Amino acid sequence: MAKKPNKLKARLPRGFVDRSAQDIRATDEMLARIRAVYERYGFDPVETPAFEYTDCLGKFLPDTDRPNAGVFSVQDDDEQWMSLRYDLTAPLARHVSENINEIQLPYRTYRAGWVFRNEKPGPGRFRQFMQFDADTVGAPGVQADAEMCMMMADTMEALGIPRGQYVIRVNNRKVLDGVLEAIGLGGEDQAERRLTVLRAIDKLDKFGVEGVKLLLGEGRKDDSGDFTKGAGLDTNQIDMIANLVDVKGELQDRKSFNEHLNYIFDDHQDILDAGAEIGNLINLVQSCGYGIDRIIADPSCVRGLEYYTGTVFEAELLFDVTNEKGEVVQFGSVGGGGRYDGLVKRFTGRDVPATGFSIGVSRLMTALKNLGKLNTSDVTAPVLVTVMDGDVEALGRYQKMAQDLRNAGIRAEMYQGNWKKFGNQLKYADRRGCPIAIIQGSDEREAGEVQIKDLIEGKRLSEEIADNVTWRESRPAQVTVKEADLLETVRGILDGQADDRKRASEG
RNA sequence: GCAGACGUAGCUCAGUUGGUUAGAGCGUCGGAUUGUGGCUCCGAAGGUCGGUGGUUCGAACCCACUCGUCUGUACCA
Known part of the structure; x- marks a missing residue:
């Protein structure tokens, strides 16, 4: 008897398309x-x-x-x-x-x-x-x-x-x-x-x-x-x-x-x-x-x-x-x-x-x-500010990092999903194609520092590491900098990635 | 509009002559690993077999109709 409720079928009218x-x-x-x-x-x-x-x-x-x-x-x-x-x-x-x-x-x-x-x-x-x-x-x-x-x-x-x-x-x-x-x-x-x-x-x-x-x-x-x-x-x-x-x-x-x-x-x-x-x-x-x-x-x-x-x-x-x-x-x-x-x-x-x-x-x-003559867009995905602590004060700090990046003209977002599973945040960043993740837990906070992870370089390094424990503990392509150096470091990494892309496209 | 081919899981596809509970790979989700993506391993969810009706003891399989997709063609400001 427990028949499933008849769900409305989502469908596009014939001959029309959604644009990506x-x-x-x-x-x-x-x-x-x-x-x-x-x-x-x-x-x-x-x-x-x-x-x-x-x-x-x-x-x-x-x-x-x-x-x-x-x-x-x-x-x-x-x-x-x-x-x-x-x-x-x-x-x-x-x-x-x-x-x-x-x-x-x-x-x-x-x-x-x-x-x-x-x-x-x-x-x-x-x-x-x-x-x-x-x-x-x-x-x-x-x-x-x-x-x-x-x-x-x-x-x-x-x-x-x-x-x-x-x-x-x-x-x-x-x-x-x-x-x-x-x-x-x-x-x-x-x-x-x-x-x-x-x-x-x-x-x-x-x-x-x-x-x-x-x-x-x-x-x-x-x-x-x-x-x-x-x-x-x-x-x-x-x-x-x-x-x-x-x-x-x-x-x-x-x-x-x-x-x-x-x-x-x-x-x-x-x-x-x-x-x-x-x-x-x-x-x-x-x-x-x-x-x-x-x-x-x-x-x-x-x-x-x-x-x-x-x-x-x-x-x-x-x-x-x-x-x-x-x-x-x-x-x-x-x-x-x-x-x-x-x-x-x-x-x-x-x-x-x-x-x-x-x-x-x-x-x-x-x-x-x-x-293949269509200009593939050079819009890069946003820098992801990850969330380690969910109290309002900490959230304010993360949000401010995102705002600082935006005010500096850098596309950025704070993670808005379930912050308690940190691995999922980086997984999200990876699938979204984010170039960089910003990480600040309580340890970094106390030292007035942030971790900046170059996800593109990290992906490249991952090919050489087979063992997951090593891969996690080595924290590839990740640097620790003072909070004050956040913008400059991010900009430097983004510029480097842009140069790499340019070189790659020129063959 | 006309003619033909094809509709099985989110995707790509198996499915014997009509025979019990419809499978695989990929993807998704969970776990191994609660502060680090990839790899690997373990597990789970996911199906009105496009729909309706018919034949049959019994249909994903056969028949009719219908809807949708694709190919050709017609029309195209």
């Missing part, structure tokens, strides 16, 4: 580096809330009054639908529109924040993740797009990704639109088909040209035997798109890009005009010294299907990313953006052209972590 101290510190470091680049380009921060009214995000399902399934939504007490933001661009457009009279355009702005997507999570894909965006609102020229591409390249390098290990791929939506028109997919009635074609093109890096061709035609069967219906184009149409898209990074400048387009679409002026815009962007960045090792034209770059109107670009990592099991994983892009000239107009009715991009911080961190 190390992750938080690493993220802070990444954010600081990204922010420094954006600031240097003259951008200012602005922050918007996690919730927006769903209509401002533009995510109602067609022909219904319910929000899209991909967004987390709740109804406010007045029955209006609100949703957690799924990116930072739509909220920015809302903010700018609401404050359009106060904001000096062109407006350069950046912001980092959590965004939420109610989708199937996967490795490195979560339902809450962080983006770090930069946008220029009210800048119509391709020179603003060019600036974005360069800033994105600078950001990659600021994060420690060497040149040649990443690339910014640039395209223009108007090229793709023109091409679709040219192969006879224009008009309202073919909208769905155009989307299918764009999705197929976007899969180039995943499936290769042959895979894309299948998706443009009848369809493609994947490894599990699942069949994806294709766009149903004829071979002529498929070949034109395949030729457009399969360039293997050969389009190095304005001239070669235009020649490429000209070769396939020599009688379509709108395509050539859009192509010229990409060419101009490439020339602009090259005049600033950003060569094809950093920014390159790529007609297969598609990006989001929703609101981009011109230039689109994305940052891709070129090194292999391996997971915990050592398998190489398809990583795809770590950020991207483009021109969205219609987004502010939805609210204001005014033409307010804008361009910007987004970096997937969480995703990029996964890549850097798996690569």
Whole structure:
């Protein structure tokens, strides 16, 4: 009968994660580096809330009054639908529109924040993740797009990704639109088909040209035997798109890009005009010294299907990313953006052209972590002041030692567990990674002394001592000093440990 | 969403043809050692076998459903 009480099971919602101290510190470091680049380009921060009214995000399902399934939504007490933001661009457009009279355009702005997507999570894909965006609102020229591409390249390098290990791929939506028109997919009635074609093109890096061709035609069967219906184009149409898209990074400048387009679409002026815009962007960045090792034209770059109107670009990592099991994983892009000239107009009715991009911080961190390029934090654990006597007077003395260390800028704590088992205090310090333990029992107290134990050096010495009695009695790496010399001695040991770490990391 | 694989202790995994009381290693806790971490030794705790229902004298094992994880794929602002 004595059935255990049914305990509540502690569980994390699917697709969400708790972040460790190390992750938080690493993220802070990444954010600081990204922010420094954006600031240097003259951008200012602005922050918007996690919730927006769903209509401002533009995510109602067609022909219904319910929000899209991909967004987390709740109804406010007045029955209006609100949703957690799924990116930072739509909220920015809302903010700018609401404050359009106060904001000096062109407006350069950046912001980092959590965004939420109610989708199937996967490795490195979560339902809450962080983006770090930069946008220029009210800048119509391709020179603003060019600036974005360069800033994105600078950001990659600021994060420690060497040149040649990443690339910014640039395209223009108007090229793709023109091409679709040219192969006879224009008009309202073919909208769905155009989307299918764009999705197929976007899969180039995943499936290769042959895979894309299948998706443009009848369809493609994947490894599990699942069949994806294709766009149903004829071979002529498929070949034109395949030729457009399969360039293997050969389009190095304005001239070669235009020649490429000209070769396939020599009688379509709108395509050539859009192509010229990409060419101009490439020339602009090259005049600033950003060569094809950093920014390159790529007609297969598609990006989001929703609101981009011109230039689109994305940052891709070129090194292999391996997971915990050592398998190489398809990583795809770590950020991207483009021109969205219609987004502010939805609210204001005014033409307010804008361009910007987004970096997937969480995703990029996964890549850097798996690569071992993530700055492992150099935060050291606190110095532990151990407790030998539990009377209030003694506790005050221990607490004061901790305060003195803190006031001297040294991370320190007094042991707050059960002080009666002294061995456990050092065990705690060991597991916590404390560099030093401070010990003062009645003997030391009477002599006006403290014992200072270098736990790192002690750990090293322990390898040479097999016998526990000897190990305990020898009190390795432990010195006795006058109370007045506590701070200086601790600082000396910490400095020595820091030097050792530096030497070790430099190999 | 679709397809497949897998769910046994905190973790990694054994578990015979369906047969008594479900095991190991690691970890955790306690002791040897109440003022000294590591090592070693001794001991203990820890399980609705993912859940529900069914077949059976009997189910961790077989069946159905369901939940979760992983892989591929679709969607992805």
